[in-house]
Amino acid sequence: MPDWQELLRQRLTGLELDSAESAEVIEELAGHLEDQYQCLLQDGVSEKSAIYCVLENLADCRDLKFKIESSRKKERPMNSRVSQFWLPAFLTILLAMSFLMIVEALGFEPWVSAAWGGPQGTVPVAVVYLPWLITLPFIGALGAYLSGRAGARGWTVFSSVIFPTVPYLVFCVIGLPIAMILDGHIAHNIILPAFFVGFGVWVLLPALALLAGGMPVHYFSRRAVS
Amino acid sequence: MIASGIKRGTAELVVLSILQEGALHGYEIARRIEQETNGSLRFTLAALYPMLYRLEKQKWIRGSWETSVNGRRRRCYRLTPKGKQKIAPLRKEWSDLFAALHRLAGVSNA
Numbered sequence: 001m002p003d004w005q006e007l008l009r010q011r012l013t014g015l016e017l018d019s020a021e022s023a024e025v026i027e028e029l030a031g032h033l034e035d036q037y038q039c040l041l042q043d044g045v046s047e048k049s050a051i052y053c054v055l056e057n058l059a060d061c062r063d064l065k066f067k068i069e070s071s072r073k074k075e076r077p078m079n080s081r082v083s084q085f086w087l088p089a090f091l092t093i094l095l096a097m098s099f100l101m102i103v104e105a106l107g108f109e110p111w112v113s114a115a116w117g118g119p120q121g122t123v124p125v126a127v128v129y130l131p132w133l134i135t136l137p138f139i140g141a142l143g144a145y146l147s148g149r150a151g152a153r154g155w156t157v158f159s160s161v162i163f164p165t166v167p168y169l170v171f172c173v174i175g176l177p178i179a180m181i182l183d184g185h186i187a188h189n190i191i192l193p194a195f196f197v198g199f200g201v202w203v204l205l206p207a208l209a210l211l212a213g214g215m216p217v218h219y220f221s222r223r224a225v226s
Numbered sequence: 227m228i229a230s231g232i233k234r235g236t237a238e239l240v241v242l243s244i245l246q247e248g249a250l251h252g253y254e255i256a257r258r259i260e261q262e263t264n265g266s267l268r269f270t271l272a273a274l275y276p277m278l279y280r281l282e283k284q285k286w287i288r289g290s291w292e293t294s295v296n297g298r299r300r301r302c303y304r305l306t307p308k309g310k311q312k313i314a315p316l317r318k319e320w321s322d323l324f325a326a327l328h329r330l331a332g333v334s335n336a
Binding site (some may be wrong): 024025027028029031032033034035036039057058060063064067068070071072 | 251252253254256257270271272274275276277279280283298299300301
């Protein structure tokens with residue numbers, strides 16, 4: 001028979017409660033698992049199946065840990081949507097924007113693709129701040145770590161990691177089409193390829209850079225917990 | 227099985243109602259709920275204990291360690307006077323909701 005208390009201690013490592021309270025919670029949860037295990041054995045379930053069945057309770061330890069911490073903490077904890085999504089999302093966007101401003105202020109020259117001619121006039125060029133792109137995986141990793149630590153999973157982590165690309169996405173989806181409609185009335189003669197260039201350089205590329213840092217952190221931290 | 231979103235809302239009333247019968251420890255609470263609802267309501271570890279802790283913080287229930295005859299320590303929960311007072315208003319809220327659902331969507335057996 002497994003040592004349920006030891007198993008829970010391992011799975012709930014870093015439970016943010018004081019040590020006495022943490023020990024109490026682990027003892028109580030271990031008692032639950034033990035009772036369930038004994039009941040299953042009494043019902044004629046094999047030992048192996050009973051253990052498997054009981055361990056299903058611990059399939060998502062991160063969620064269990066977060067919920068226990070939230071329910072036991074004295075002060076009112078943050079709403080889970082705030083701690084799992086909004087906080088990491090706003091932190092990543094703040095850092096991404098700040099780094100972009102710093103990169104520009106420090107005078108780093110962007111990489112500018114060669115312009116090419118077209119029948120409709122000015123064709124857009126891609127402007128890429130490589131030093132900024134290099135910082136994005138670290139920002140993505142931080143977002144994934146904070147979101148995951150608060151108990152978020154899958155799409156919530158993904159959304160908080162790529163959140164810095166949202167303003168650019170909005171501009172591409174709303175701003176550029178409006179500019180195209182108003183074509184003759186604005187300073188730049190925006191044409192359809194601008195949408196694709198803008199989307200690729202300011203949305204897709206940063207999103208990939210953010211995910212390059214965020215997804216490994218999310219994957220490995222989930223593996224560490226389970 | 228009832229979807230978790232609906233279950234979450236009913237959980238407080240379910241637990242308080244079960245504890246009306248007397249003091250119970252966590253596993254027994256989960257087992258009774260499952261038995262008495264023919265398996266429609268099942269509480270996982272992650273759903274049950276955080277809720278028990280929250281109800282305890284609200285002072286609707288009180289947990290205390292008790293040692294059974296075989297020497298095992300278990301935390302038993304019982305209703306507090308405040309918790310007992312909460313049951314009737316919660317029941318009314320739910321029956322009002324079911325009555326409204328019955329009128330609107332034909333949900334019966336409320």
